[in-house]
Amino acid sequence: MNKGPVSKFIQHHFRHFNAAALVDAAKGYEEHLLGGGKMMITLAGAMSTGELGISLAEMIMNLVAHTHYKRIPNYRDLTPEQEWELMEKGWNRVTDTCIPEEQAFRKIQDHIKRIWKDAGAKGERHFPHEYLYQLLLSGVMKDDYEIDPKDSWMIAAAEKNLPIVVPGWEDSTLGNIFASYVIRNEVKASTMKSGIEYMVWLSEWYTKNSGGKGVGFFQIGGGIAGDFPICVVPMLYQDLEMHDIPFWSYFCQISDSTTSYGSYSGAVPNEKITWGKLDIHTPKFIIESDATIVAPLIFAWVLGW
Numbered sequence: 001m002n003k004g005p006v007s008k009f010i011q012h013h014f015r016h017f018n019a020a021a022l023v024d025a026a027k028g029y030e031e032h033l034l035g036g037g038k039m040m041i042t043l044a045g046a047m048s049t050g051e052l053g054i055s056l057a058e059m060i061m062n063l064v065a066h067t068h069y070k071r072i073p074n075y076r077d078l079t080p081e082q083e084w085e086l087m088e089k090g091w092n093r094v095t096d097t098c099i100p101e102e103q104a105f106r107k108i109q110d111h112i113k114r115i116w117k118d119a120g121a122k123g124e125r126h127f128p129h130e131y132l133y134q135l136l137l138s139g140v141m142k143d144d145y146e147i148d149p150k151d152s153w154m155i156a157a158a159e160k161n162l163p164i165v166v167p168g169w170e171d172s173t174l175g176n177i178f179a180s181y182v183i184r185n186e187v188k189a190s191t192m193k194s195g196i197e198y199m200v201w202l203s204e205w206y207t208k209n210s211g212g213k214g215v216g217f218f219q220i221g222g223g224i225a226g227d228f229p230i231c232v233v234p235m236l237y238q239d240l241e242m243h244d245i246p247f248w249s250y251f252c253q254i255s256d257s258t259t260s261y262g263s264y265s266g267a268v269p270n271e272k273i274t275w276g277k278l279d280i281h282t283p284k285f286i287i288e289s290d291a292t293i294v295a296p297l298i299f300a301w302v303l304g305w
Helices: 005-013 017-034 045-049 060-068 080-088 105-122 128-138 153-159 173-183 195-209 224-230 232-239 291-303
Strands: 038-043 091-094 097-100 215-220 250-254 284-287
Touching: 005 017, 005 291, 017 038, 017 215, 017 250, 017 284, 017 291, 038 224, 080 091, 105 128, 105 173, 128 153, 195 224, 195 232, 215 224, 224 232, 250 291
Parallel strands: 038 215, 215 250, 250 284
Antiparallel strands: 091 097
């Protein structure tokens, strides 16, 4: 693939330390895909407000609240009183970005509630992302879009029915909203498929897709978003005793977490060998930097920008 100016800049200037690790990871990613491999990308929760850019397109919340985001460049200097003032005005802060509760979550709430209730009335059960797919494909929110729909990765995923795994969905704003409806007896908890069912589904998907070059694992950030899906391999190998199941065939993590006692996010890739997640020969990369800077550059390399 002919490389564009961004890739050429990376090749020429990124030579040492985390910069060199970025290049190595990007080349490894590219080689994995060119060899016919598949790649799972995991996004830590905060990445939904991180605006990774058009390399992965805009996040679902940007689709309906993009122009209403509020930047707080001096967020480290905020007093508790100033934080309280943001809360009273409906601004939920994630580092230097505030999400407007009214323009983001509340615009979705009424529409998604109807979908949940309709499913419950029919005795249907779906995964969290499947309900969002139904919402987007229904077109009921088009008047609220604030970006070009072609730049929304969530719409593209819905149109292609891209498989998504959302571990710990209960620990999200929509999860809290769903729980409030359960408490009010407006919907049944069973209407939403669980995290265990996500793992069962993922085990079937991985088994079917891990042949040949295999499945790589590209982890942006840490936490359950990465730890949950990567564990499907040791679960299949150790708990189901499927000893012919392939390990993840590529691994890269972008994280600013430092190695410390018991930290999964800060664990070096080799530790995952001991857990049966990676093979000795699995290409392994860790880039200790800001994912909102690094991920778009790696995607730019793979896309040939």
